Amino acid sequence: MTVHSAIIDGKPVVAQSSFGVVNPANGIEIGRAPAMGEEDLARAIAAAKAAFPAWSAKSDDALQAACIAVTEHIKASAEELARLITLEQGKPLNGMGSRWEMGGALAWAGHTAGLSLPVKVLQDNQHGLVELHRKPLGVVGSITPWNFPVMIGIWHIMPALRTGNTVVIKPSPLTPLSTIRLVEIMNEVLPPGVVNVVTGDDSGQFNLGAAMAAHPDVKKVVFTGSCATGQKVMRSAAETIKHLTLELGGNDAAIVLPDANPAEIAEGLFWGAFINNGQTCAAIKRLYVHESIHDAVCDELVEFARGIPVGDGALEPTLLGPIQNPMQFAKVSRLVADAKARGKVLLGGEPAEGLFFPPTIIAGLSNGDPLVDEEQFGPALPIIKYSNVEDALRMANDSEFGLGGSVWSSDIAAARKVAARMECGSVWINKHAAIQPNAPFGGVKGSGFGVEFADEGMKEYTDIQVIFS
Ligand code: NDP
Numbered sequence: 001m002t003v004h005s006a007i008i009d010g011k012p013v014v015a016q017s018s019f020g021v022v023n024p025a026n027g028i029e030i031g032r033a034p035a036m037g038e039e040d041l042a043r044a045i046a047a048a049k050a051a052f053p054a055w056s057a058k059s060d061d062a063l064q065a066a067c068i069a070v071t072e073h074i075k076a077s078a079e080e081l082a083r084l085i086t087l088e089q090g091k092p093l094n095g096m097g098s099r100w101e102m103g104g105a106l107a108w109a110g111h112t113a114g115l116s117l118p119v120k121v122l123q124d125n126q127h128g129l130v131e132l133h134r135k136p137l138g139v140v141g142s143i144t145p146w147n148f149p150v151m152i153g154i155w156h157i158m159p160a161l162r163t164g165n166t167v168v169i170k171p172s173p174l175t176p177l178s179t180i181r182l183v184e185i186m187n188e189v190l191p192p193g194v195v196n197v198v199t200g201d202d203s204g205q206f207n208l209g210a211a212m213a214a215h216p217d218v219k220k221v222v223f224t225g226s227c228a229t230g231q232k233v234m235r236s237a238a239e240t241i242k243h244l245t246l247e248l249g250g251n252d253a254a255i256v257l258p259d260a261n262p263a264e265i266a267e268g269l270f271w272g273a274f275i276n277n278g279q280t281c282a283a284i285k286r287l288y289v290h291e292s293i294h295d296a297v298c299d300e301l302v303e304f305a306r307g308i309p310v311g312d313g314a315l316e317p318t319l320l321g322p323i324q325n326p327m328q329f330a331k332v333s334r335l336v337a338d339a340k341a342r343g344k345v346l347l348g349g350e351p352a353e354g355l356f357f358p359p360t361i362i363a364g365l366s367n368g369d370p371l372v373d374e375e376q377f378g379p380a381l382p383i384i385k386y387s388n389v390e391d392a393l394r395m396a397n398d399s400e401f402g403l404g405g406s407v408w409s410s411d412i413a414a415a416r417k418v419a420a421r422m423e424c425g426s427v428w429i430n431k432h433a434a435i436q437p438n439a440p441f442g443g444v445k446g447s448g449f450g451v452e453f454a455d456e457g458m459k460e461y462t463d464i465q466v467i468f469s
Pocket of ligand 1: 144145146147170172202209210211213226227230232233250281328331375376377
């Protein structure tokens, strides 16, 4: 079995031992990644630190040109990366799967390359010149999850590079191979040490992510993952006063107002909830539907969901693959089994072979049910009937999370009023999870802090220096 090499200082690196990476569609090991330890991490951080002075001294134009070159180079390998994502992550090649993920990765890379944070003149008069400069931080540590390994890697790496930082990325042990390949491709056009990748599994004593978050030479950690781990990252980072961006998932509510058209919204609701099998930070995880159209929305949603082919993501017709890993499968199974005791299963509800779980829709639930209150992060959607919008808003906001939300209605002005009262970082009308590279994205409440994307996202990779003259 091929043992893939991590990349430190532009060179391939293996470790004394390695760990297996499994295709969730069939349980077959597809490759191995190095199980790295403290010394490897120290080397990677030292390489990024050594590369920082020259990289950060580049002109803004030169950084932009380098980021454009990186984007173009990734584009040439997009299909190869998409196939690797499908193999290790399980998502289909087609639909909102790995080719779509690569399209997103390239859109974000290209957009970020084109951004700029020029010097801002705050004052220029007889009392003097006051300028605000944005300066890179140094070594950025990126810790990524297994749901969108390449796209989230791009979200972390590109704004760091564009603003003159260097990077050490640590992918999830469940999906390290596509990140290794991404960094390899980046290193074909970047100077050594500017982007490094380290890999390890979490079975041993040494946790790479925790060590990275505690390391004094890492100046910022950008983390996407669970709330519990986000809290640990924050604790580890406290000692060395690091910059942090924490994107910690959510339990997004969608509110369907009484004037919505069930047939028209069914497809958007389905993909808003089941994108990537629900393993998406900003997906619909609770659906609140007005009683006057509740049954019609349920019928349309079930009808649409019945037509979705579920299977091995490597087969071209597949639109939903398996759940990515056994831990997640167990979580979804537990929440669905519990919900079946009180709710009405409209579709699915029983685990299938291996890690496959059919799209599951359960009505008759309410706040307080674990499938409604917890982040299921899987293909199981609870539907909650409401009778007035104030109740729907109260239930939607009654959550520790605050990442995304959506309102569905034929009256956009009325929907906007409801949207403004939702406690979350992004709210969409008649769509969900429609993130875009020119709009900042981040959570409130337990979903974390800091934003990604656009100028606001890039600013998080910089310190401000004000020069008074
Ligand atoms: P984790 O949050 O545990 O893992 C995400 C990343 O953090 C991995 O790279 C992991 O690597 C790393 N990590 C783990 N412990 C630490 C630590 N102490 N310090 C720094 N980094 C660490 O997610 P899981 O994969 O366990 O998934 C659990 C739940 O998280 C899911 O059920 C889902 O609810 C949520 N989730 C949210 C995501 C999102 O997009 N916001 C994405 C994925 C999951 P390692 O395992 O090697 O330590």
